[in-house]
Amino acid sequence: MTKEEIDLLAYELANLRLKADLTLAPQYPAFSDKPYPLGRCLEIRDEMYKLIHAQLAHNSESLAPLAHYMQSAQKELQKVWGSLRDEYFQNAIVVGHWYIDCANDTVNANKPRVEIKKLEQSGFSAIKDFEQFVKIAQSYWQVTVYQNTAFPALAPYFPLICENEKGASWLAAANDDMLKVAMNSEFALSQRILANLPPPPKAMQVRWRQIISKMPNPDELLTHQGDPLSFCKSYSESNLATDLTFRDKAVRAFMSLPKGA
Template structure:
């Protein structure tokens, strides 16, 4: 069986995890819900003040990733002695589950009708502690059997681009500006209320590009280029930040596709070092691009 990509919403040993879930977790669902509602209350007190708005929307809308990360940290730092009585049994159930070999990890994928979602996969139970980040009025915490939750892996970069257009109302173009990063970050996204970004820097998408021999990246890099004006604006910012940019979209496209072929043919020989260097450069590029703000009502 193919190994898991980072945060991939898939269970490797379903039969064993189902037994442990039924034995340890399902009898304590009300207490587990109480535990995650308690943790979410603490997260809201911090994140709600730190980030009251995201892309023009009030917290917690659009903050699925931030809440999910904060939940992981809260679980690691949890002091059971400080829990309210209703949540104590939930924490004890989690401890028994993990001691018996149960798995728990953060996952990211596509959920029909709700777009890209971050959640916690505990055994065969999907715990969405940011359900209200997708629509106001939803309960903040949902505990759903993974088989019924409908959370699926993002298929490729074309799928990611479609989801970004739907979820973020983003305009997405191939990355012909910065060919050196294009095999791993083959898209340029303009997010209303946010900034221009090279995508996709999610660990899952970076690993997907590498695993598939960069065919996913090449497919979107073959799409029509952005306008010359937009290309020039992005290229100017990146050049000022010290990056080597393409002289124009046509040459950038050719160079990006050629690098995809080179990386595919090189295989695993230099992949690890290149992967780490790319992630560092990608973070620096996106930090520089934050100066290119996108109007809240239009992605240009």
């Protein structure tokens, strides 16, 4: 796409974002006390992805540069999540070698809603390990990160516990990309980060145990006790890194937990 086509596409997508905002702003008025659109890059990206597809399906002239590029390059829109310059977690759209950020104003609301760049110039990259995730989380989310000793049987998949400045805590990193990081390494990367993080405060572990004690039928993966590093080794030796059924069981156990403690 030429610069003129990129500028036109960015303008049209910014107009489409206004439609997305009309849908999303009433649903998500705030995120951690910050007003919409701050912190809502996932929701905005997903809504824009739907709207763009709908426009393309109707052969909208406004998105003609994008449609022509997709046809000539034989490329489809892809949702992506990862690191933006190792400063932020970002949800965006990639098509071929173009990076389309339809939620460019979710960290700084004064920025343009939409940014389109060549992928290699965007600063966007996949997150390769948990150390990189922790580095971004600590600065971007303003959290302290601990070993997941609260639920050691889940630690191979979710090795981290994040705690924010208000004392709320949650397991991380809870998305498909980071699950793949854990499983593709046969849990070696989970084991490595666990070995280099401190355990959470006892008060935090007590809170999580109290939550489990009040659940009517907690999953057995939530009640196991032990060393999270030992679970990593055991899962690796049992070839659970390629067992999608067991992965789904771990995810269901995670999903049964409250959002935070």
